[in-house]
Amino acid sequence: MIREKQLTNGFQYVEIENSYAYAKIALQGAHLFHYQVKEKTPLLWLSQAAYFEEGKAIRGGVPICFPWFGKKREDPTLPQHGFARTSLWRVILEEELDDESSHVRLELVSSKETLKLWNYTFKVTLDILVSNQLTMALTTTNTDTKPFELSCALHTYFAISHIEHVSIEGLEGKQYYNNLDGKSYRQEGKIVLKEEVDRVYFEPSKSVTLSDSQKKVTLRHEGSNSVVVWNPWLEKSQKMVDMLDGGYETMVCIESANAGEDARMLKPGERHTLKAMIV
Numbered sequence: 001m002i003r004e005k006q007l008t009n010g011f012q013y014v015e016i017e018n019s020y021a022y023a024k025i026a027l028q029g030a031h032l033f034h035y036q037v038k039e040k041t042p043l044l045w046l047s048q049a050a051y052f053e054e055g056k057a058i059r060g061g062v063p064i065c066f067p068w069f070g071k072k073r074e075d076p077t078l079p080q081h082g083f084a085r086t087s088l089w090r091v092i093l094e095e096e097l098d099d100e101s102s103h104v105r106l107e108l109v110s111s112k113e114t115l116k117l118w119n120y121t122f123k124v125t126l127d128i129l130v131s132n133q134l135t136m137a138l139t140t141t142n143t144d145t146k147p148f149e150l151s152c153a154l155h156t157y158f159a160i161s162h163i164e165h166v167s168i169e170g171l172e173g174k175q176y177y178n179n180l181d182g183k184s185y186r187q188e189g190k191i192v193l194k195e196e197v198d199r200v201y202f203e204p205s206k207s208v209t210l211s212d213s214q215k216k217v218t219l220r221h222e223g224s225n226s227v228v229v230w231n232p233w234l235e236k237s238q239k240m241v242d243m244l245d246g247g248y249e250t251m252v253c254i255e256s257a258n259a260g261e262d263a264r265m266l267k268p269g270e271r272h273t274l275k276a277m278i279v
Helices: 112-117 233-237
Strands: 002-006 012-017 021-026 031-037 090-098 101-109 122-130 134-142 148-150 152-154 157-159 167-169 175-178 183-186 197-202 207-211 216-222 226-231 251-258 264-266 271-278
Touching (some): 031 134, 207 251
Antiparallel strands (some): 012 021, 157 251
């Protein structure tokens, strides 16, 4: 069952339920903010202080970073992670594939507002397949007459039991750029989080596993040669108005991305798909 709903303030979202799972997708940002396989705990972390208001990004779930990741190099005053996560997308397809699988496609196209921030015309779609696993595919088409550089991410917040009980495997031996000090390193062993982490890993394995004391989650990606790992830790959490001080203890972001040197150049008429499959 797929239903279009809204909060009392008019904030619109799509609610999905089939025999396997539940999901909720905000039209603002094409933002998946809830996914849960039945009889299991939610896969995605959502801040208890998250905003569900026009023009404000939702803290948690899967924000869409587009058409740039992080700060815009040429103009750092522009919105961090681009404008897609606060733009209103349009639902262009809803289909129940069977009792176990539901598919929703949302679309964002260039407008007068986006051209003020990024002077290119484009079309981007997000396909979300909800079943006993979660699949997301972000497809960008260059509809302009000139090429453009694209960096993007499926900024997935995973819910965890506690930050002390998790590790991340699949990035051993990989080079990463540390955004905290601007230096590059090589990952030694599995990732254990004991402090703030903000890293872009390059040439990652095709799958990355999040091991928790209560579960294991595997993230597979296509069209991506970079994976972002992020946790703000206490000090940064305290500065975020939409995150409780202890919020960092129950989340970690592992993001399928085209970030940093993995940015893609699209010629007119070309398209690129960034895909993440989580099971």
